Amino acid sequence: MGKTLVVYYSATGQTERVAKIAAEKLGADLFELQPATPYSEADFDWTDLESRVSKEHNDESLRDIDLVQETPENWDEYDTVLIGCPIWYGIFAWPVNRFMKINSFADKTVVPFCVSHSSPLGDSDKLLHEMTSSGDWKDGYRFAMDPSEEEIDSWLKGLGL
Numbered sequence: 001m002g003k004t005l006v007v008y009y010s011a012t013g014q015t016e017r018v019a020k021i022a023a024e025k026l027g028a029d030l031f032e033l034q035p036a037t038p039y040s041e042a043d044f045d046w047t048d049l050e051s052r053v054s055k056e057h058n059d060e061s062l063r064d065i066d067l068v069q070e071t072p073e074n075w076d077e078y079d080t081v082l083i084g085c086p087i088w089y090g091i092f093a094w095p096v097n098r099f100m101k102i103n104s105f106a107d108k109t110v111v112p113f114c115v116s117h118s119s120p121l122g123d124s125d126k127l128l129h130e131m132t133s134s135g136d137w138k139d140g141y142r143f144a145m146d147p148s149e150e151e152i153d154s155w156l157k158g159l160g161l
């Protein structure tokens with residue numbers, strides 16, 4: 001049996017909750033993506049055009065966010081990787097970008113998921129896939145806020161991992 005890793009970025013705990021429930025149900029390890037420069041509450045104020053997220057949204061070159069750790073320990077041992085994060089401005093939140101670009105997903109099954117207030121998944125999973133050169137990618141799944149454990153369970157069962 002190969003090993004499974006649940007990787008996530010979460011600003012306000014929604015994605016973290018799904019990631020932790022999924023990891024527990026799968027018997028998987030967890031790895032949190034942490035921006036090297038943490039976001040403050042003011043940084044998330046999208047109504048302020050001068051806030052950090054507004055600037056990053058308006059200038060794609062600012063979205064390559066440094067991480068505390070880019071590659072999980074024993075990365076090569078995992079053959080299945082779930083990757084989750086919130087939707088920002090209709091796409092996967094960019095603190096995951098560096099992780100996607102720098103690591104090899106060769107010989108791994110990759111399962112993207114996200115949590116959003118109201119936006120659908122849209123092209124988020126395809127955009128993530130395009131950042132990588134490899135991997136056997138499953139379709140992405142979008143959760144609304146505070147999903148039930150039953151929904152998380154049925155999503156995991158449907159993956160056929």
Ligand SMILES: Cc1cc2nc3c(=O)[nH]c(=O)nc-3n(C[C@H](O)[C@H](O)[C@H](O)COP(=O)(O)O)c2cc1C
Binds near residue numbers: 009014085117
């Ligand atoms: C900067 C920013 C942009 C967001 N943009 C969207 C959006 O376009 N559509 C949406 O439905 N929710 C949007 N949200 C809400 C988040 O997707 C939602 O709160 C999510 O559950 C947060 O997940 P987290 O707690 O794991 O960070 C945004 C939140 C932030 C902070």
